[in-house]
Amino acid sequence: MDLTNDSRTDGAADGIAVTGLGLVSAAGLGVEQTWREVTTATAPSNVGPHENLRELPCDFAYTVEGLDIGRWVDAVSARVMAPFARFAVVAAHEAVADAGLDPECWEGGRVAVVIGSSHGGITYHDEQQLVLAARGPRRVAPSMASAITVNSAAGAVCRTLGATGPALGIATACASGTDAIGTGYQLLRAGVVDVAVVGGAEAPCSRPLIASGCQMRAMSRxxxxxxAAMRPFDADRDGFVVGEGAGLLVLERGDHARARGASPRAWLRGYAATNDAHSPVAPSPGGEGLEQALRAALRAADVAPADVGHVNAHGTSTVLNDTIESAVLHRVCGERPLVTSTKAMTGHTLGASGGIETALTVLALQRQSVPPTVNLEALDPRIPVEVVAKEARPARLECAVKTSSGFGGHNAVLVLTTS
Structure with missing residues (x-):
């Protein structure tokens, strides 16, 4: 299959610009509210007992409140969308507006939409399973078949934006959002499109899913x-807490952004993905796959490891992830990077985490400030890197890295710079 619409590839030499951001999270609706909460709040607010999770060992989650999708879709269309797709639509429109793009005027065939999700419309599926059991097959919504697929968020965004280029749903577990951004980056560099709306979306508060996570002992109790449950890198951590939301970015070929006078928030310079080939759920004990991805992304960006000033880590608040990931970061980048995990404010949004956290990494570069790792009271002595805690840290940053890992052995790394 040839994805190439034409041969306009020379603009890739100008780099790939990040020109727009959109965020929907438990920390806030919109970029400014989310950044303010992540950098100034001392504890998360929208986390607590969830109706779907009653009587489970982990009965709480980070939830999105006050979402209004009515500006973009009518009530009937919204009703047949799974929640993760609604989050994606709202975040996408914020990102496109932030980029200063007008969907009424763009060349839709030169716009890609790539959205990652680990579980897609799983909560919609759960609801319809209950309908089937209680009321029979004739009461099951015909929309379920399309709404639960991972690609349905990309489709919904395309319909509301009039984007008719490649539309892809990426599913690499908790690396999905980061891989979606990387895939958009590759499409732009190949000259397939001029603009890509990319990131991740998730609504994971599914009763069977969380019950399974509790059985695995991956989740805080x-x-x-x-x-206070989600506490990355802390000596007293006992697992993660799920969160819902979406984080989307607008990427553009450098020549396209310059031609319309856009002011990039940052530049995406490198991306790499690997697989541990080790376990369905556990990371490779030595972190070889993540290290391979990190070194490859830095090479692609032509950035020396010592030049990385900040890492927004995967930082899941599990013993295995935090110790293995931090050891890899120390091995590759040494003492310099200021490391943080923003998941204590958003929850672990699974496939959306790469999108949300890459947007926060862009903001850290742009505002020269590293968000704190909230709830970090006593650093685990096995963590060999400098983790920012308590409050945001001003810093001179020119290069930052976003790392992600996921069940199935997936690793993905992005390298971003200020220019």
């Missing part, structure tokens, strides 16, 4: 104190 601090039901008595949900706001």
């Amino acid at each position: 601090r039901c008595d104190d949900p706001a």
